[in-house]
Amino acid sequence: MLRSPGRLSGIVTDRPVSLHAAAVLRIGYGLLYLAFLLREFPHRDEIWGPGSPWTPALARQLFDQTGWFSVLTLSDGQVYFEFCYATALVTSVLFMIGWRTRAVSILFAALVASFHARAIFMTDGGDNLILLMVLYLCFTACGRRWSLDARRARLRASPEQVDSPSSSPGPSNLRHQLLPAQRLLSTALHNCAMFVIAAQVCIVYGSAGLYKVQGGSWENGTALHYVVNLDLFRPWPALSLMVDSHPLLIAVATYMTVLLQVAFPFVLFSRLKYIVLTMLLGMHLGIAFLMGLPLFSGAMIVADAVFLPDRVYQLPGAWWRRTFRPAGAGGAGGWRRAGNSAAPPQPGSVLAYEGDCGFGRATTDRISRRAAPQIDAVP
Known part of the structure; x- marks a missing residue:
């Protein structure tokens, strides 16, 4: 303790x-x-x-x-x-x-x-x-x-700009000490x-869900029926009428909206959050198109991004690095697909570096360009 x-x-x-x-x-x-x-x-x-x-x-x-x-x-x-x-x-x-x-x-x-x-x-x-x-x-x-x-x-x-700290007193030395x-x-x-930010999003979802639970129209599954029939939220009346013609769909969407919003703060520490975030994305897209509120929906979709770990955002870059590699010295230059090489690269060493250090990234990039594919740099 x-x-x-x-x-x-x-x-x-x-x-x-x-x-x-x-x-x-x-x-x-x-x-x-x-x-x-x-x-x-x-x-x-x-x-x-x-x-x-x-x-x-x-x-x-x-x-x-x-x-x-x-x-x-x-x-x-x-x-x-x-x-x-x-x-x-x-x-x-x-x-x-x-x-x-x-x-x-x-x-x-x-x-x-x-x-x-x-x-x-x-x-x-x-x-x-x-x-x-x-x-x-x-x-x-x-x-x-x-x-x-x-x-x-x-x-x-760059290595040329990284010098040893000055031993003489002065503004630069003071700045180095304050870093x-x-x-x-x-x-x-x-x-x-x-x-x-994460707590704010949880409050938005949790409070909205709890307020809905207290409403009779949300309890009996008819709330969205009234929403799609409001003139202020009908940018495409024909689309709203088509959706409203399916009462079962309206009821399911009404209950799912309440369930997702109330459950959201409680699933953040489990893998269920990815399913919930995907369903919330669909809900916000529906709000944007059916109710004509793209700014609100966009703001909520961007806010939901705070709950995705960094490795999710790094996946496209990792896929690109695995799929495309710099051409070798004997190649024609540019980029090539790793699978199309006449001589596939032999397994080499792994260079681990601090991903948040600018000097480490710059030095590792230089080493990788000269030694690829013998060295695989991993942050």
């Missing part, structure tokens, strides 16, 4: 977890918000601009009561609004591709919060979860994988933020 606090501290501070999942969240929410802004571009003035029925004056009155703030209400001018909108579009792209992620994530969160607060009664509510997630992502290391920051770190990590503390703090913040 005395070792439990130390073990828990080690889990939080040893190494950053779910770096690939954090990258998926960054890419997913950056892409979703970019698509959202582009979709509403023709209607931007009516939703967020000076021409909105929810005027900037009304928004400021609401902020006085709620404590919210939006940069869009700093000026009522059209030019200022267009500048803010263009900034939001550019920031969404930069956040998605992972350019200077630490700083851009804070700017992106501030812009998402500003747009959300400015038109809180004008959108469909799908941006609520996006707002929460981008705030949490500010504390994660979501730019360490699949980003321009990760590419820049790999290019900088372990900086890494420890960054790892702890990242791991705690990823845990909060």
Whole structure:
């Protein structure tokens, strides 16, 4: 029992977890918000601009009561609004591709919060979860994988740039001494933020399922019948009528929705979670097409990605490396399929390296290019 606090501290501070999942969240929410802004571009003035029925004056009155703030209400001018909108579009792209992620994530969160607060009664509510997630992502290391920051770190990590620490006092020596503390703090913040993201998704599913259990229409299996007959959620009335013509399908979908949402927090530590996540993916796709809520469905699908381990995201890359290898010295260059080689590579040595170390990855890449296929590099 005395070792439990130390073990828990080690889990939080040893190494950053779910770096690939954090990258998926960054890419997913950056892409979703970019698509959202582009979709509403023709209607931007009516939703967020000076021409909105929810005027900037009304928004400021609401902020006085709620404590919210939006940069869009700093000026009522059209030019200022267009500048803010263009900034939001550019920031969404930069956040998605992972350019200077630490700083851009804070700017992106501030812009998402500003747009959300400015038109809180004008959108469909799908941006609520996006707002929460981008705030949490500010504390994660979501730019360490699949980003321009990760590419820049790999290019900088070369043997020529790795020198022994300077013994003379100075700013560089002080920075070198502070690096372990900086890494420890960054790892702890990242791991705690990823845990909060996972807990937030569990709360969303659990509370939604428990609220549904209390409803009579969900209890008797008719809730979705009323949903598909609401004019606000019928982008394709013919499709809604076709689905509503199958009462058994409606009842099964109603009960399965409640069951999946209530059971979700309890299956996370078993292999059943992959089945549940697949079924939830189908449920969200159905919501997107049948109810016309693509932003909400996309936000939930991206949030579910936090529960997939990094090895799942590494499978495509591992398959590619096993299937395609660099051509040998006697080849014509480029890439070739490993199975089409005239002389299959002989089994060689295995080089194990620290996957989170930029210098280790860069050095291993150089060794692999010169010694492949005799050496198989494994992180």
